[in-house]
Amino acid sequence: MVSIRGRLAPSPTGVLHLGNARSFLLAWLDVRARGGQLLLRIEDLDGPRIQTGAADAAMADLSWLGLDYDDGPFFQRSRLSVYRDALTTLADAGLVYPCVCTRKDVESAASAPHAGDEGLVYPGTCRGRWATATEALQQTGREACWRFDTQAAQHAEITIHDRFLADRVWRVRQELGDFVVWKKDDEPAYQLAVVVDDAEQQVTDVMRADDLFSSAARQELLYLALGKPSPKWAHIPLVVGADGRRLAKRHGDTTIRSFREAGRSADEVVGLLAFWSGLRSQPLPCRATDLLPDWALEKVPSEPVVWSGAWPDLSS
Ligand code: GLU
Numbered sequence: 001m002v003s004i005r006g007r008l009a010p011s012p013t014g015v016l017h018l019g020n021a022r023s024f025l026l027a028w029l030d031v032r033a034r035g036g037q038l039l040l041r042i043e044d045l046d047g048p049r050i051q052t053g054a055a056d057a058a059m060a061d062l063s064w065l066g067l068d069y070d071d072g073p074f075f076q077r078s079r080l081s082v083y084r085d086a087l088t089t090l091a092d093a094g095l096v097y098p099c100v101c102t103r104k105d106v107e108s109a110a111s112a113p114h115a116g117d118e119g120l121v122y123p124g125t126c127r128g129r130w131a132t133a134t135e136a137l138q139q140t141g142r143e144a145c146w147r148f149d150t151q152a153a154q155h156a157e158i159t160i161h162d163r164f165l166a167d168r169v170w171r172v173r174q175e176l177g178d179f180v181v182w183k184k185d186d187e188p189a190y191q192l193a194v195v196v197d198d199a200e201q202q203v204t205d206v207m208r209a210d211d212l213f214s215s216a217a218r219q220e221l222l223y224l225a226l227g228k229p230s231p232k233w234a235h236i237p238l239v240v241g242a243d244g245r246r247l248a249k250r251h252g253d254t255t256i257r258s259f260r261e262a263g264r265s266a267d268e269v270v271g272l273l274a275f276w277s278g279l280r281s282q283p284l285p286c287r288a289t290d291l292l293p294d295w296a297l298e299k300v301p302s303e304p305v306v307w308s309g310a311w312p313d314l315s316s
Pocket of ligand 1: 011
């Protein structure tokens, strides 16, 4: 019986860059080195940000890098009814409420919301005002999203145990706030979709970049609310540009596709990612499978990886 099950979950909002590729390589190694299974999930719910062809491109890049999977691809867009059922479960338990606030409303709310990791901590303006989104629409003329009600939830604090980062206690109401689980455009928000999927797809181990660390706390609340076991978390550092900010267009073209088109081999890319991850002392070409005997999460440096803008020069 396979007891470890991980996932690769690209969002087709763009093509894979060195940062995503590094997270996927480590997630793949962590599961494969322990004899586990992996699934591929395409997180294609991000409405207008989804790019045509990006899902196929992500699959092609993963395959080029030698990162295989046993199950999937699962497409979130084809599972809307499953997420809707979860929203109904939360609504029946009184754990979500409709909210018509705009971002501007939240920013200017009298109670001076403070910023959490996911942006502003919502001050709860719409809590308890309407039972349904239809009622909210009728009374305000505005479409409603649904927010998780951290006042109704049992937990004032939640502790995230992480295999890589130190344990962290979150003050649920102050630091996380009532986060969105269903969007105004009538689609599930990332937080709900990912929990429903990871639970149903029996994911036991989640490894991803640490910009999603606070999301683990929100997701843990949803697991508790839905009565499902949460996975083991491991959040690894991001790849950043020389300015310390997460990789983006301003750092030049860091897509896997661009390196491939410039003549880099998959082994060269994997070798660089392995070097960045403490698995090799030099950025020399290697295959993902070559790294399996060397894998240990403890080897991964705790500082962000810095992409200087140029491939390391091995001649000096
Ligand atoms: N689809 C998300 C991303 O590409 C990852 C979500 C997750 O790992 O929970 O950033």
